[in-house]
Amino acid sequence: MAYEHRKKKSDPVKRLLLVAILVALAVTAIVTTVGRKEFGLTHRLAFESLGTTQQLFAKATDAVSGIWGNYLNLVGVSQENERLQQEIKRYIALNAEYREAVATNVRLNQLLDLKQKIEQPVLTAHVIGRDPALWFKTLTIDKGISAGIEKGMPVVTVEGVVGQVINVSPSFAKVLLAIDPNSAVDAIVQSSRSLGIIKGDGQGYQLEYVLKEKAVNTDDLVVTSGMSGVFPKGLLIGTVVDVGKDRRGMFHTITVRPAVDFRELEYVTVILQAAPVAE
Amino acid sequence: MRIFIFFLLGTLFIALQTTVFQALPQWMGVPDLLFLLIVFLALHAKPGSGALLTVLFGIALEVFSGYFLGLYAVAYLLVFFIIKGLSTRFDLDALNHQPSLVALTFLFVNAFVYLSSLMLSAESLVPWRWGSILQRVLIVVILAIPVTRWFASISEWFDRRRKQSPIFRQKKGNYYKARG
Numbered sequence: 493m494a495y496e497h498r499k500k501k502s503d504p505v506k507r508l509l510l511v512a513i514l515v516a517l518a519v520t521a522i523v524t525t526v527g528r529k530e531f532g533l534t535h536r537l538a539f540e541s542l543g544t545t546q547q548l549f550a551k552a553t554d555a556v557s558g559i560w561g562n563y564l565n566l567v568g569v570s571q572e573n574e575r576l577q578q579e580i581k582r583y584i585a586l587n588a589e590y591r592e593a594v595a596t597n598v599r600l601n602q603l604l605d606l607k608q609k610i611e612q613p614v615l616t617a618h619v620i621g622r623d624p625a626l627w628f629k630t631l632t633i634d635k636g637i638s639a640g641i642e643k644g645m646p647v648v649t650v651e652g653v654v655g656q657v658i659n660v661s662p663s664f665a666k667v668l669l670a671i672d673p674n675s676a677v678d679a680i681v682q683s684s685r686s687l688g689i690i691k692g693d694g695q696g697y698q699l700e701y702v703l704k705e706k707a708v709n710t711d712d713l714v715v716t717s718g719m720s721g722v723f724p725k726g727l728l729i730g731t732v733v734d735v736g737k738d739r740r741g742m743f744h745t746i747t748v749r750p751a752v753d754f755r756e757l758e759y760v761t762v763i764l765q766a767a768p769v770a771e
Numbered sequence: 772m773r774i775f776i777f778f779l780l781g782t783l784f785i786a787l788q789t790t791v792f793q794a795l796p797q798w799m800g801v802p803d804l805l806f807l808l809i810v811f812l813a814l815h816a817k818p819g820s821g822a823l824l825t826v827l828f829g830i831a832l833e834v835f836s837g838y839f840l841g842l843y844a845v846a847y848l849l850v851f852f853i854i855k856g857l858s859t860r861f862d863l864d865a866l867n868h869q870p871s872l873v874a875l876t877f878l879f880v881n882a883f884v885y886l887s888s889l890m891l892s893a894e895s896l897v898p899w900r901w902g903s904i905l906q907r908v909l910i911v912v913i914l915a916i917p918v919t920r921w922f923a924s925i926s927e928w929f930d931r932r933r934k935q936s937p938i939f940r941q942k943k944g945n946y947y948k949a950r951g
Contacts, residue, residue, distance in 0.1 A: 624832075627888055628836055630835070672838065674838045755797075
């Protein structure tokens with residue numbers, strides 16, 4: 493208690509002494525530095541100590557701002573990534589649309605060419621169904637009596653002969669494909685002008701009734717002869733792939749590969765002319 | 772109601788078989804779900820309504836398939852009555868008998884349609900293709916059990932609904948006497 497009392501008593505003197513020293517030092521520092529350009533001891537000390545602190549703060553700030561910047565960048569990259577993915581999807585869809593448009597354009601151009609080739613009026617129809625049975629080859633199209641389609645009308649594509657309409661309803665028609673065994677089309681071998689009849693065998697064609705004296709070779713084109721009045725003359729049917737070597741009989745055994753890919757048919761052209769069903 | 776649902780189902784199968792299933796790769800073949808439905812009807816439907824549905828399915832299929840009319844209607848009807856007749860003597864509706872039953876009757880229908888077509892148009896000789904026909908037989912055999920189960924579950928659902936319906940619910944004892 494006595495110590496504390498004594499301490500309390502000596503405090504104002506010491507404090508006053510300390511203040512005086514500090515003021516003296518400050519005055520000295522100021523007086524010695526005013527007008528000078530170089531750091532004195534005081535400034536160097538202050539510079540060193542504050543510089544170190546400044547350095548620490550700068551490092552910390554850099555570190556924090558680096559982490560924050562990276563985080564912000566990541567968020568940005570993620571958003572950019574998502575945006576780009578959406579963009580890619582949009583472009584893929586657009587690309588598909590353009591491709592479809594180009595394909596449609598090509599198909600319509602080909603149809604236009606076909607329409608110009610055929611004198612009779614024609615009608616384009618969409619294939620909507622196929623025969624599920626093994627023994628028959630027919631397909632269903634989305635145009636019928638109301639569109640002017642009648643039984644017996646020939647059906648073609650740009651590639652060649654497809655078949656003939658065998659049944660019609662007001663809105664739909666059933667087409668007997670030329671590869672069906674019940675179908676028969678008058679044909680001619682383009683190079684040798686040999687006449688014959690194309691019969692379907694379920695998968696391809698057999699060219700029948702071509703006399704052996706007529707020269708028929710593989711890769712010869714077979715086209716419609718136009719003799720029966722069903723198909724217009726000169727429509728492509730297929731290509732000769734095999735000529736039988738059998739010596740017996742009067743006629744060649746000729747296998748013909750169809751020009752039309754019947755599995756890939758999407759649209760067909762119906763020639764609007766009355767014709768009997770070729771059997 | 773049940774017959775009507777099976778009629779809708781058969782119509783849907785015809786639509787599927789002539790459109791969507793045609794787009795399947797060739798090695799997968801075309802699953803003949805309609806035929807499985809006809810076998811199921813032959814085993815479980817009443818002779819009158821089952822035969823009527825079978826004929827309707829045959830006629831509907833002919834609209835989209837083939838050149839000669841009447842072949843499928845007759846073939847399906849024959850299969851229906853053959854199975855109906857055999858099922859009175861043998862336990863044909865057991866699930867493990869389904870694959871063999873379906874395989875044999877499927878071959879029968881195809882042979883019938885093939886031979887009839889040949890008789891109607893002798894010149895139109897289509898070669899009988901064992902590869903394709905066996906592929907289709909295999910598909911219907913694989914599908915026979917799951918699809919038959921599915922048909923059975925639809926049929927059972929109707930049975931349950933029928934039992935729950937107040938019109939068909941059986942009352943025990945004398946209702947009026949119990950009230951009095």
